[in-house]
Amino acid sequence: MNNSKETAEVTTPVNSSRRDFLSKAAVAGTVTIAPGIFLHRTAGAAVADTDVSEIEASEAADMNTSVSTRPLDQDVSNKNRWGMLIDTTRCATGCTDCVDACNEENGLVGHGRPETDTQYIRKVTLKSKSTGHELSLPLMCQHCETAPCADVCPTGASFVRADGIALVDKHICIGCRYCMMACPYKARSFVHEAVENQKLTAPRGKGTVEACTMCVTRVDNGGIPACVEACTAENHNAMIFGDLRDPNSPLSIELKKHGGKQLRSDLALNTGVRYQGLNE
Amino acid sequence: MTRFLRPLLVLIGFMLLSTSTLAETPFPTIHEPSDESKKCIHPEDEMRRNHMNYILHERDETMHEGIRGEPEGLANCINCHVEPNESGEIAGIETKEHFCSACHEYAAVQIDCFQCHADRPQKYIDRSKHSSSLRDQLQRTLAAAEAATEGARP
Ligand code: SF4
Ligand code: SF4
Secondary structure, eight states: OHHHHHHEEOSSOOOHHHHHHHHHHHHHHHHHSOHHHHHHHHHHHHOOOHHHHHHHHHHHHHGGGOOOOOOTTSOOOTTOOEEEEEETTTSOTTOOHHHHHHHHHHTOOOOSOTTTSOOSEEEEEEEOTTTOOEEEEEEEOOOOSSOHHHHHOSSSOEEEOTTSOEEEOTTTOOOOOHHHHHOTTOOOEEOOSOOOSOBTTBOOOTTOEEOOOOSHHHHHTTOOOHHHHHHHHTTOOOEEEEETTOTTSHHHHHHHHHOOBOTTGGGOOOOSEEEEOOOO | OHHHHHHHHHHHHHHHHHHHHHHHSOOOOOOOOSSTTOOOSSOHHHHHHHHHHHHHHHHHHHHHHOOOOOTTSHHHHHHHHOOOOTTSOOOOTTSTTSHHHHHHHHHTOOOOGGGTSOSSOGGGOOOTTSSHHHHHHHHHHHHHHHHHHHHHOO
């Protein structure tokens, strides 16, 4: 336990099991990521050649062009599976642009109690025990295909939509918090306080559990999640959103070219959120 | 004579009582959209009886199947029926002037929708106190973690 504490410095107050998991994730990352890719990315970011970085930036902006074209009067289907790819080598330590955008988008309010205040995304810093290498990444609901939260939910409130977005139906959630216990990523929060001034597109209230919805209203309307939008707008370009089932989506192309790691892939949850650059 | 008078008095008493009760709970005034060209998607009596069924059906379709933009959603009711009053303010769901609570108070039917949902159109939602507190909190936590990591370095 002490060892894992040294390995993973998590930037928000969490319990030790969360630290434990993250250290495992960091170690597992090195097994499958080829070292060349990391070097390629670091070089791209470090070289002060404006031409190169400009090209890379515009490429990354184009990368988020895979969006929903489903007519809104038709059901979601498994023709799509929405996902995200996060390049940790581009994610700056200390940057919270995605988290801020998320809080704004979903009208999340703090009560000065970081342990229980709702977080859909949090920034996590991992530090390798052996090399001292540090990396920073945003962690949110991983939108598991075989989601433990949905498995344990006694009411059917936790479910995974046909297009891969994991949601809580707050109309039938009884607030038992089984799903919070089951989620290996500690992605969910419980609303402890009465809420007012909710956003139209983000209904939320006391006594229910909630998590990242991959900005489902935006996605349904052909948009991209607020975090991805903010990260791209601020020119960090660390996040790509897209359709994992479409082999021609920029997300799938990038995954095919450079690969992407699932956090805790040993759990075989087939997550919709993938990471690059989890080097030790 | 008294045999007739007593029931008559009782009857008069009842009538007085019932009129005074009526006076205390007047029939609710319901906000009609100021734009008179707007028509409700269903006739009024149909809506009065069955709005909850429409909303419920829409709710499950939207939540689980991602079907959006059908006219019978809660947000559409709110968009037409909740508008600022003469003093430019929105009467919230906690007041009797709100379109929904006007009838629900009268009928004594508790309404839970607005524990989660916005009680007014998006443009009237006061967003000023959102997220800045969380942003400050996050920055503080990050700074503290940063300091801790610095200290831990060999
Ligand atoms: S990350 Fe957690 S909340 Fe999200 S789908 Fe997986 S188990 Fe459920
Ligand atoms: S808290 Fe709600 S969503 Fe989570 S398991 Fe319980 S009923 Fe299901």
